Amino acid sequence: MSFKTEPLVVNFGPQHPSTHGVFRMIVSLDGEVITDVEPVMGYLHRGVEKLAEERTYLQNIPFTDRLDYLASMSNNLAYVLAVEKLANIPVSPRAQYLRVIMAELQRIASHAMAVGSFLNDAGAFFTPLMYMFREREKVLDLFEMTCGQRLTYNYMRVGGLSHDIPPEFLPALGKFLDDMPGFIDEYEQLLSENEILLARTKGVGILPPQLAINASVSGPILRGSGVKWDLRKADPYCVYDRFDFDIPVGKAGDSYDRFWVRLQEMRQSVRIIQQAVAQLPQGEVRSQVPATLRPQAGEAYAHIEAPKGELGFYLVSDGSVAPYRFKIRSPSFINLTPLREMMVGYKVADAVIILGSLDIVLGEVDR
Amino acid sequence: MTTAISGIELANQIKASFAEAVLEGDERAVILRSEYLTQVASFLKTTPGLEFDYLSHVTAVDYLDYFEVIYHITSLAHNHSAVIKVKTPDRDNPEVPSVASVWCGANLQEREVYDLMGVTFLEHPNLKRVLLWEGFPGHPLRKDFLTLEGKSPWQTIEPLEEGHHVL
Numbered sequence: 001m002s003f004k005t006e007p008l009v010v011n012f013g014p015q016h017p018s019t020h021g022v023f024r025m026i027v028s029l030d031g032e033v034i035t036d037v038e039p040v041m042g043y044l045h046r047g048v049e050k051l052a053e054e055r056t057y058l059q060n061i062p063f064t065d066r067l068d069y070l071a072s073m074s075n076n077l078a079y080v081l082a083v084e085k086l087a088n089i090p091v092s093p094r095a096q097y098l099r100v101i102m103a104e105l106q107r108i109a110s111h112a113m114a115v116g117s118f119l120n121d122a123g124a125f126f127t128p129l130m131y132m133f134r135e136r137e138k139v140l141d142l143f144e145m146t147c148g149q150r151l152t153y154n155y156m157r158v159g160g161l162s163h164d165i166p167p168e169f170l171p172a173l174g175k176f177l178d179d180m181p182g183f184i185d186e187y188e189q190l191l192s193e194n195e196i197l198l199a200r201t202k203g204v205g206i207l208p209p210q211l212a213i214n215a216s217v218s219g220p221i222l223r224g225s226g227v228k229w230d231l232r233k234a235d236p237y238c239v240y241d242r243f244d245f246d247i248p249v250g251k252a253g254d255s256y257d258r259f260w261v262r263l264q265e266m267r268q269s270v271r272i273i274q275q276a277v278a279q280l281p282q283g284e285v286r287s288q289v290p291a292t293l294r295p296q297a298g299e300a301y302a303h304i305e306a307p308k309g310e311l312g313f314y315l316v317s318d319g320s321v322a323p324y325r326f327k328i329r330s331p332s333f334i335n336l337t338p339l340r341e342m343m344v345g346y347k348v349a350d351a352v353i354i355l356g357s358l359d360i361v362l363g364e365v366d367r
Numbered sequence: 368m369t370t371a372i373s374g375i376e377l378a379n380q381i382k383a384s385f386a387e388a389v390l391e392g393d394e395r396a397v398i399l400r401s402e403y404l405t406q407v408a409s410f411l412k413t414t415p416g417l418e419f420d421y422l423s424h425v426t427a428v429d430y431l432d433y434f435e436v437i438y439h440i441t442s443l444a445h446n447h448s449a450v451i452k453v454k455t456p457d458r459d460n461p462e463v464p465s466v467a468s469v470w471c472g473a474n475l476q477e478r479e480v481y482d483l484m485g486v487t488f489l490e491h492p493n494l495k496r497v498l499l500w501e502g503f504p505g506h507p508l509r510k511d512f513l514t515l516e517g518k519s520p521w522q523t524i525e526p527l528e529e530g531h532h533v534l
Binding site: 216 | 368369395420421422423424426428429437439443446450470471472473474475476479483496497498499500507508512
């Protein structure tokens with residue numbers, strides 16, 4: 001015997017704990033099954049791209065902190081790389097290595113948040129999140145030691161870094177690197193084989209590799225679908241070509257694979273930092289750059305593998321002190337493109353898990 | 368290392384199939400005639416040896432005389448990248464064909480360009496504002512935006528009654 005159901009439209013957000021900020025989904029349901037999804041965003045739009053056109057290249061660095069506020073170091077790095085490309089500014093080897101160390105520490109902190117809150121969405125309330133917060137806290141302590149800030153670092157400068165690391169940084173980092181692999185083992189032991197977690201995430205929100213490439217998604221979502229594409233290997237920036245590390249890829253492209261890829265990337269980040277610390281040269285961390293930078297007219301695009309995916313800055317200069325055009329290629333925004341294809345056909349309870357596995361940050365989606 | 372294919376080289380390859388399509392090619396980019404954009408896009412995506420399967424990003428720049436729409440494309444298989452551009456001189460009604468049928472990754476990005484820069488993408492599957500709300504006057508990333516009737520936009524506007532941003 002079959003029942004006839006009426007289609008129902010359910011509104012998620014913009015104020016909803018599972019949307020990780022002010023994101024809204026208009027979900028159409030047939031019974032429990034999702035038939036359509038419309039993402040609505042822009043509630044956190046601050047017009048950063050417009051504001052940046054009125055400020056100098058140096059003044060724009062703090063704006064980038066506030067895009068993906070869980071990965072400010074990576075945002076700083078992508079922006080200064082674009083300015084350096086535009087104005088042809090060299091960077092000292094020590095600054096390059098420190099940039100890699102900071103970017104990889106930031107990846108660990110960002111993935112810790114992503115994995116923890118994903119498990120929160122899956123129903124493992126707060127215990128896994130707090131374990132991850134404990135480890136993220138250690139990274140924040142390292143950053144605080146370096147630049148005095150815990151969230152918006154403003155540490156990178158055009159031509160290097162704002163200042164060198166303090167003497168107590170490397171011993172503290174060494175202890176963190178020694179502890180981290182054991183912690184990830186423990187975490188994986190607790191969760192990766194957990195039957196409830198597997199039942200909720202395996203085969204949920206499948207994104208086939210062809211669609212992932214065609215929809216321009218990047219980062220752990222692209223790699224979760226089995227596409228081996230990482231800008232640190234494919235288009236190395238800074239000194240990434242000097243390190244030995246693997247690119248973990250998923251098989252099925254489901255929510256579990258995206259979660260698994262993030263956990264494995266944390267291990268690889270630890271490996272990269274260990275090698276960078278071993279090779280860290282002495283020297284200056286900041287090259288001579290004019291106080292008011294006036295790059296010659298032209299354009300430049302620089303991209304990095306940020307924790308969320310390909311983060312790029314496209315800058316156009318007209319020879320004045322401020323950029324003529326300041327465009328942010330934000331991974332969180334573009335990763336939302338296949339949201340409808342990923343959700344249609346699954347149950348309404350899976351919508352929260354699928355969105356959680358995408359790991360969006362609304363500061364970056366809305367800019 | 369991703370190889371950047373120069374605009375001159377790519378222009379020659381496009382000219383072999385579409386003699387009329389290329390306006391010019393320089394070191395950085397190929398500038399296309401807008402009416403050929405969709406055809407050239409699917410040519411670039413499917414031709415063996417090129418296979419630009421990944422649309423890295425879409426953006427637009429307001430040069431006052433014209434708008435320039437810029438596409439950064441990459442081939443994951445061959446690890447090479449290129450830049451293609453289209454110019455639209457009509458300031459009141461700039462129009463460019465959509466490439467969302469070739470790379471669906473253009474969908475949200477073209478909506479963003481439409482929203483903030485006011486470039487209309489023809490035959491886009493769902494062309495409406497994405498970050499700002501329906502009824503917002505003007506397009507803020509245009510260079511003449513703040514002189515709009517001499518007022519700041521946030522002093523003047525109310526959202527429309529209807530639309531996807533209205534709760």
